[in-house]
Amino acid sequence: MDPFAETTWGSRLMDPSLSRKAKPRTAGLTMIIDKGLGLSAFRDLLELAGDYIDYIKLGFGTASITPLPVLREKLRLAKQYGVYLYPGGTFFEVACAQREITGYFQTLSEIGFDWVEISDGSLELSATERSHAIEMARSFSFQVITEIGKKEKGSVTPIDLLAETFRQDRACGASFVIIEGRESGRSIGIFNASGEIDTNYVHDICSRVEPERIWWECPQSGQQVTILQLLGAEANLGNIPVTEVLSVESLRRGLRSDTFFTFGSTTQEGPV
Numbered sequence: 001m002d003p004f005a006e007t008t009w010g011s012r013l014m015d016p017s018l019s020r021k022a023k024p025r026t027a028g029l030t031m032i033i034d035k036g037l038g039l040s041a042f043r044d045l046l047e048l049a050g051d052y053i054d055y056i057k058l059g060f061g062t063a064s065i066t067p068l069p070v071l072r073e074k075l076r077l078a079k080q081y082g083v084y085l086y087p088g089g090t091f092f093e094v095a096c097a098q099r100e101i102t103g104y105f106q107t108l109s110e111i112g113f114d115w116v117e118i119s120d121g122s123l124e125l126s127a128t129e130r131s132h133a134i135e136m137a138r139s140f141s142f143q144v145i146t147e148i149g150k151k152e153k154g155s156v157t158p159i160d161l162l163a164e165t166f167r168q169d170r171a172c173g174a175s176f177v178i179i180e181g182r183e184s185g186r187s188i189g190i191f192n193a194s195g196e197i198d199t200n201y202v203h204d205i206c207s208r209v210e211p212e213r214i215w216w217e218c219p220q221s222g223q224q225v226t227i228l229q230l231l232g233a234e235a236n237l238g239n240i241p242v243t244e245v246l247s248v249e250s251l252r253r254g255l256r257s258d259t260f261f262t263f264g265s266t267t268q269e270g271p272v
Contacts, residue, residue, distance in 0.1 A: 016254040016264035017233060023051060023082050027212050029176075030248055031055035031238035033088075033219075034074075036062055042074055045242055050081035052249040055145075057117070057238070061094050063087035068111070075112050089119030089147050089178075092133075097123060101133065105140045119147035121180055127168060134172040144173055145215070149180025149189050156189060159201070163208040170213065178238055179205065181217025190216070197226045206231065224248055225258040233263050 012018065021028060034056050037045065046053070056078060063071060078085040087108065095104035108116060118133050125133070130146075137144050146169040149157050157165075157180075166177050180189045190198050205214065211231065217239040218224045224244075227235050233252040240248055250256045254264020 014253070016260075017252070019233065019263075020249075020253050023054065025054060027234040027236065028252060029054040029215070029236040030240055030245065031057055031215060031236070032240045032242055032245060033057050033059045033238075034062075034242065035059040036066075037242065039070055039073055039077075041242075043077055045245070046077055046081040046083065049245040049249070050083060052245055053081075053083050055084045055086065055115070055238075058085065058087045058091075060088050061091040063091055064094075071111060084115050084143075086113060086115035086117055086145065089117040090122065092116065092118050093120065093122050096120075096125070096133075101136065105137060105142065109140050109142070114143060115145060116142045117145045117147060117178070118174075119178075119180075121147060121149060121151040127165075130165075131168060131172045134169060134174055138173040143175050145176045145178060146174045147178040147180055151180065151188070153188065155180075156201075159204050159208065162205060166209045166213075170210070176213055176215050176236070177209075178215040178217060181219065181223075181239060191223070195220050195223060197223060197230075199226070199230060202227070202230060212236075221247065224251055228252065228259060229262055233259075 030053055032053055032055075034042070036059075058066070066074075075085055092101075092104065095101050105116070116137050118130070118137060120130060134144050134146065148162050148165050148169075149155060162179075169177055181191060190201050192198065202216075205211075212234070215236045215238040216227050218227055218237050219239045219241060221244065224237055224240070227237065228251055237248060247256070251259045252263065254260050254262065
C-alpha cells in the first residue's frame with residue numbers, strides 16, 4: 001500500500017474561505033491564455049492545475065497555425081480535465097475580414113470545438129452584424145463568448161454602449177461577455193497607463209448588467225487582487241498567464257496575503 005495514499009491537507013488548509021466550489025462551476029471562473037504551449041507543457045499545466053482552470057483561450061489566431069494533430073490533442077486533453085478550449089476572438093475577426101465566417105465555424109466544428117469567441121476589437125461590426133455572427137455561431141451549436149472593447153491603446157467603451165452591447169449579445173445567445181483588457185492590462189478598458197483599475201467604472205458596469213456573466217481580463221497580479229477584493233472570489237477572471245493559475249486560485253481561497261483577511265480569515269480569534 002502506498003504510505004502516502006491517505007495523506008491530505010485539512011479542508012481549512014486547502015480552502016480557508018470554505019466556499020470555493022469544485023468544477024463544473026458557473027461562477028468564479030478562471031480563463032487562461034495559451035499563446036503557444038507545446039503538448040508537453042500543455043499536459044503538465046493540466047496535470048498541475050486542471051482543477052483550477054475552467055477555460056483556455058488559444059490566443060490571437062494561433063489556432064490556425066498550430067499543427068492540426070496538436071490542436072486535436074489539446075482539445076482531447078482539455079476535455080479530459082473538464083476544461084473548455086476555444087480560439088481567440090482575433091481569429092474570428094480574421095474570418096470576418098476574409099469573408100470566411102461560415103467556413104470558419106464549419107472547420108472549428110469539424111475539429112471538435114464547442115466554444116467560440118466573437119469580438120470586434122480590431123474591426124468594425126454593426127450591431128446587426130454582431131448579432132448575426134452570434135446567431136450563426138449558435139446555429140452551429142457553439143456556446144458563445146463575446147468581447148466588448150477595442151484593442152486600440154487608450155480605448156474605453158462608454159458605459160451606455162457597453163451595457164447595450166452586453167444586453168444585445170446575451171439576447172442573441174452569448175453565454176459570457178469579456179471586458180477587453182488585452183494581454184498587457186494597460187491603457188485600455190478599465191485600466192490606465194499604469195495598469196491601475198478604474199473602480200468606479202467597474203462598479204458602473206456591474207450595476208447595469210449581469211455581473212456573473214462578465215469576464216474581466218486581468219493579466220497582472222495586482223489587477224486580479226483588486227477585482228477579487230471589489231467583486232468577491234466568485235468574479236470571473238480571464239487572460240491569466242499560464243504561470244499564474246495556482247496564484248489566482250490561492251487568491252480566491254485566501255491562501256495569499258493579499259486576500260487573507262478578505263476570504264481566508266474565518267475567525268477573529270488568535271492562532272491555536
